[in-house]
Amino acid sequence: MLTAARLGAAALSAALLTGLAAGPALADSPAPTPPAAADGLYGKGDPTYDGVWRQSLALTALTAAKVTPADSAVGWLTGQQCEDGGWPSYRAAGAACDPRTEDSNATAVAVQALVALGGHQDAVDKGVAWLKANQNADGSWAYTPGSPGDANSTGLAVNALFAARTDPAGVAKAGKSAFDGLALFQLGCAAPADQRGAFVYQPDPASGALTPNALASGQAALAAGGGHLPVATSVRSDAAPKALTCASDAAAATPAPVAHADSGEAVGAYLTAQLAAGGNHLSLTTPGAAPTPDYTATAWAALALTQSGHPQQAAGAVDWLSQEGDTWTKGGTDAGATATLLLVDQAAQRDTAALTGRLIALGPTPKATATAATASATQAPKEKKDGGIGQYWLIGVGLLIGVGGGLLLSLQRKRNQHL
Structure with a gap:
């Protein structure tokens, strides 16, 4: 806000009311300042x-x-x-x-x-x-x-x-x-x-x-x-x-x-x-x-x-x-x-x-930053949720394997009975 840089300068009303004292250059004018x-x-x-x-x-x-x-x-x-x-x-x-x-x-x-x-x-x-x-x-x-x-x-x-x-x-x-x-x-x-x-x-x-x-x-x-x-x-x-x-x-x-x-x-x-x-x-x-x-x-x-x-x-x-x-x-x-x-x-x-x-x-x-803080605050629940999903996935796979294994054993017994 460069028009307000010198907001009480004595020349405010006369110098275009920009807030600069005695008409100095605008504060955004190029100058060799460090980054x-x-x-x-x-x-x-x-x-x-x-x-x-x-x-x-x-x-x-x-x-x-x-x-x-x-x-x-x-x-x-x-x-x-x-x-x-x-x-x-x-x-x-x-x-x-x-x-x-x-x-x-x-x-x-x-x-x-x-x-x-x-x-x-x-x-x-x-x-x-x-x-x-x-x-x-x-x-x-x-x-x-x-x-x-x-x-x-x-x-x-x-x-x-x-x-x-x-x-x-x-x-x-x-x-x-x-x-x-x-x-x-x-x-x-x-x-x-x-x-x-x-x-x-x-x-x-x-x-x-x-x-x-x-x-x-x-x-x-x-x-x-x-x-x-x-x-x-x-x-x-x-x-x-x-x-x-x-x-x-x-x-x-x-x-x-x-x-x-x-x-x-x-x-x-x-x-x-x-x-x-x-x-x-x-x-x-x-x-x-x-x-x-x-x-x-x-x-x-x-x-x-x-x-x-x-x-x-x-x-x-x-x-x-x-x-x-x-x-x-x-x-x-x-x-x-x-x-x-x-x-x-x-x-x-x-x-x-x-x-x-x-x-x-x-x-x-x-x-x-507030964004970083929010992300940090929401990250842990997300990881916990993912961890829970992983556990349920493993349990489900185990059940499928157990059921599949039982079916294979049952078929094998029936096959042996017909031989």
Whole structure:
């Protein structure tokens, strides 16, 4: 998933909303990197901008698929963590950590992956401590510390806190909690009716205008709904997400933050309407260009709706992503996109065998797979059954021989009597 490799970068909304910071080359652009299987990294594209991102998503998705990743794959991710607890997007082997390259997005997804894997509590604790240390005074997170916060980065940080069982309400700076930070970017009753509940990436730096952003809405929605990766919930509501209840004169009202209790449903209602209007997918819109399908935003929207207990509203998006899967994942060669699609199908409880196999093929051979475990579990009964058949066959042959022998003896006696 390379459009999401730098999901909180300061230039997201201007740089085609692809999630890349200041317009770097796409993370799948050719580069002389070692084969994935040789160093534990999933995917063969240049990892400079998305190495930790795609590795974290791959490990999270495979763990949810009951696959035990290779030690080299897990070691690659843990080896990227810096001493202060943060992760950069990528650090070359042997290179020293530079705090300026550590980012909240890489750290947040790495924490979620290690929680899913289990057995890495020290690394998780250090990652959470880094997030706490680099929270902005308004409660938000920026892609890189010291910058203004944004919805994507704040949402991902909240996801990581939930995964690590740390209450975001208790993670605060200057009296502003993580939920307060997230609320900064959500449009409330002062916005036009069709925009209420949406998230903006950031206020326009010049005018302060708040423009709904598909990717920001999709990613922040998972956090607003109290979720993290992988999405696994048994909560289900037959009703559609509930839109904000606003007074008739709300358009003229002073902007007020959306209450946390209403946040998840409000953005869910916005995303549901956007998906319905867009043919079951969200779109990437940039000035002067025709809208194009936004696979990443659609995937996060589906995850968020499922997490919030609205799988029916997510189903059309899941179907659309499945139909467009080969295009998005580049035929299953894009590790980040493949992992994200697998996470979506897992949340929707779809058949994931083929996607799991594709993702496995993009990295080192796993230590164990669910298929292997199933085969192992069914092999013994099969051998026992075959053994039983063999025993019965021998008994049957013995009986036939006995009966045949008796007949021969009887015929021989009769023949002797006639002689």
